[in-house]
Amino acid sequence: MSAKGKAPLLDNNKVNADLIKLTYGALVAQILKDYEKPEDVNKQLEKLGYNIGVRLVEDFIAHHNIPRCLDFRQTAERVQQAFRFYLGFQPAVGNWAPTGNEFSLIWDNTNPIGDFVEFPDNLRTLQYSRVLCGAIRGGLEMVQIDVAITIAKEFLLGDQATELRIRFNKRLEDALPIGED
Amino acid sequence: MADAISGPSYLYNLLANELSVALYGDLDKTSENMGALTMMTIKDRKAAAAAAGPSSSEAPVDTSASARDSDTVFPKLESIGYQVGQRLIERLTKEHARFKDELDRMKFVCTDLWKYLYDKQIDTLRTNNQGTYVFTDNLFRPLAFFSAEGVDQYYPQSGRFIAFPCGIIRGALSALGIRCTVSAKVLSVTCCVFEVVVERT
Numbered sequence: 464m465s466a467k468g469k470a471p472l473l474d475n476n477k478v479n480a481d482l483i484k485l486t487y488g489a490l491v492a493q494i495l496k497d498y499e500k501p502e503d504v505n506k507q508l509e510k511l512g513y514n515i516g517v518r519l520v521e522d523f524i525a526h527h528n529i530p531r532c533l534d535f536r537q538t539a540e541r542v543q544q545a546f547r548f549y550l551g552f553q554p555a556v557g558n559w560a561p562t563g564n565e566f567s568l569i570w571d572n573t574n575p576i577g578d579f580v581e582f583p584d585n586l587r588t589l590q591y592s593r594v595l596c597g598a599i600r601g602g603l604e605m606v607q608i609d610v611a612i613t614i615a616k617e618f619l620l621g622d623q624a625t626e627l628r629i630r631f632n633k634r635l636e637d638a639l640p641i642g643e644d
Numbered sequence: 645m646a647d648a649i650s651g652p653s654y655l656y657n658l659l660a661n662e663l664s665v666a667l668y669g670d671l672d673k674t675s676e677n678m679g680a681l682t683m684m685t686i687k688d689r690k691a692a693a694a695a696a697g698p699s700s701s702e703a704p705v706d707t708s709a710s711a712r713d714s715d716t717v718f719p720k721l722e723s724i725g726y727q728v729g730q731r732l733i734e735r736l737t738k739e740h741a742r743f744k745d746e747l748d749r750m751k752f753v754c755t756d757l758w759k760y761l762y763d764k765q766i767d768t769l770r771t772n773n774q775g776t777y778v779f780t781d782n783l784f785r786p787l788a789f790f791s792a793e794g795v796d797q798y799y800p801q802s803g804r805f806i807a808f809p810c811g812i813i814r815g816a817l818s819a820l821g822i823r824c825t826v827s828a829k830v831l832s833v834t835c836c837v838f839e840v841v842v843e844r845t
Contacts, residue, residue, distance in 0.1 A: 479760060481735065482728070486659060489727040493720055515659065579731070 480551055484576050491591065501589040508590070512597020520602035523548065535631050538608060539566050542599060542629075550575050554627075564631040567615060574618040574625045582619050590614055592625060599629065607635040718807045725811020729757075732812070733819035736760060746842070749820045750777050757816055761785075761809075775842035779813075784836035806836055813838060 494504050523545050532538045539556045546568070547553040552575040558567040574580070577591055590596075596612040603610050609632040616626035736756055743749045754766035762785040770778045786805040806828045814826045823843045830836050 478763075482732070482761060483659065485728045485731050486724070489724040490659075492727065493724050497720075 481578075483550075484578050487576055487594065488580060491589075495586075495589070501586055505588075505590045505593050508593035509597040509600075512594035512599075513601035514597075515594070516598035516601025516603075517605055519545075519549065519598060520605045523602070532606075535564060535566070538603070539568075539629075542568065542603075545602070546575070558626075558628075560630075566629055568627045568629065569616075570618070570625045572618065572624060577619045577625075580619055587620060590617070591619055592617060592627065596627060599627070604635065609633050609635050718803065721804070721807040722811035722814070725808040725813075726815035726818070727811075729812035729815025729817075730819040731815075732757065732760065733816045737820075743820065746822060747771065749817065749822060750840070752820070753813060753816050754779060757812075761812065775844060777840040777842070779838040779840065781836050781838075783834050784809075787830065787834045787836060803830075806830065809836075810838065813840065 491504070491508070494507050495501070498504050498507060526548070527544070529541065532541060536559075543554055543556050552570065552573070554568040554570050554575070556566055557569055559565070574592060576595070580591060582589075582591075592614055596614065600610055600612055611630045611632055613628045613630075614626070615628045616622035616624050618625040737752075740752070740756075743752065750769060750771070754769045758764065758766050758781075762781075764781075764783070764785075766779045767782045768778075768780045770780075784806075786809065810826045810828050814824060817824050817826075817840065823845075825841050825843065826838060827841075828836060828838045
């Protein structure tokens with residue numbers, strides 16, 4: 464690449480968050496048109512999020528100098544940090560289970576990707592935030608953490624906040640290549 | 645749009661990729677069909693007709709039906725872009741003065757909208773003054789990450805990345821009151837040319 468080459472543009476690699484939200488909204492609408500049943504749509508969104516998360520985690524780790532997480536609380540912090548990095552909105556971490564293996568990500572009075580969304584009544588089973596669940600699951604799976612995620616509260620459906628409940632299932636051991644760790 | 649928060653474009657690139665990959669499943673199947681099609685033309689006027697109301701109902705074109713058979717992904721990607729374009733314009737023109745003429749609106753798309761989307765303006769805008777406009781972007785963001793190596797291998801795939809922006813342009817222009825068809829071709833690795841043909845009735 465020449466000296467006055469393409470670097471400046473690529474360095475300035477920000478994209479408008481509104482664009483992301485609008486694109487995602489249009490995408491959901493299109494999937495809904497294709498699959499019709501909200502349950503099927505949820506499944507697709509989860510898959511889509513998973514695929515994004517699997518790749519996103521590499522980018523995240525490459526951009527941040529992150530030491531190994533020693534317990535699940537640190538993991539929660541990283542997830543929180545990743546949300547700030549990618550969506551510009553930082554969720555609160557809270558509602559820890561006494562055993563320390565379950566926590567919530569909470570956005571008060573907002574949905575990080577649902578700014579322009581209104582829900583029709585016949586689609587109340589559609590989980591608009593499912594893509595976030597998929598992304599977290601996919602991302603954590605790449606770092607050998609298996610989690611189960613449910614949407615506890617959904618701001619778009621009239622709740623006070625958007626809350627994702629994340630439960631630690633197990634550490635994945637098998638995925639490590641021989642000689643690592 | 646200084647008030648809007650921004651995230652790294654990598655997330656958006658992934659999302660754009662997922663648009664075509666995850667949704668419509670079998671990528672191999674579609675890329676086989678698209679193998680020969682390096683130059684892409686979208687004539688999905690059906691959506692335009694629907695948006696413009698019954699006045700243009702003669703337009704459900706046969707060519708789009710056959711294109712739909714061979715590949716369903718592009719029209720869908722394009723229609724997603726169309727919706728996004730329409731809504732973006734609503735936001736961007738909120739405090740904008742009234743547009744003088746068609747060229748003025750085209751300029752708006754080339755400068756303001758493009759800056760909003762890709763952080764840069766369209767490099768050249770040419771017109772024959774008879775309703776055909778050609779936008780040239782020499783370093784088109786969605787293609788900027790393509791490797792120059794193996795161009796032949798991935799060249800056919802580039803259509804997947806420009807169908808969506810085509811839709812955005814068409815949606816934006818339709819929100820500005822211009823009905824048109826947009827086609828695009830990738831000239832070199834990062835250079836993309838959009839041709840906008842305004843429909844006169």
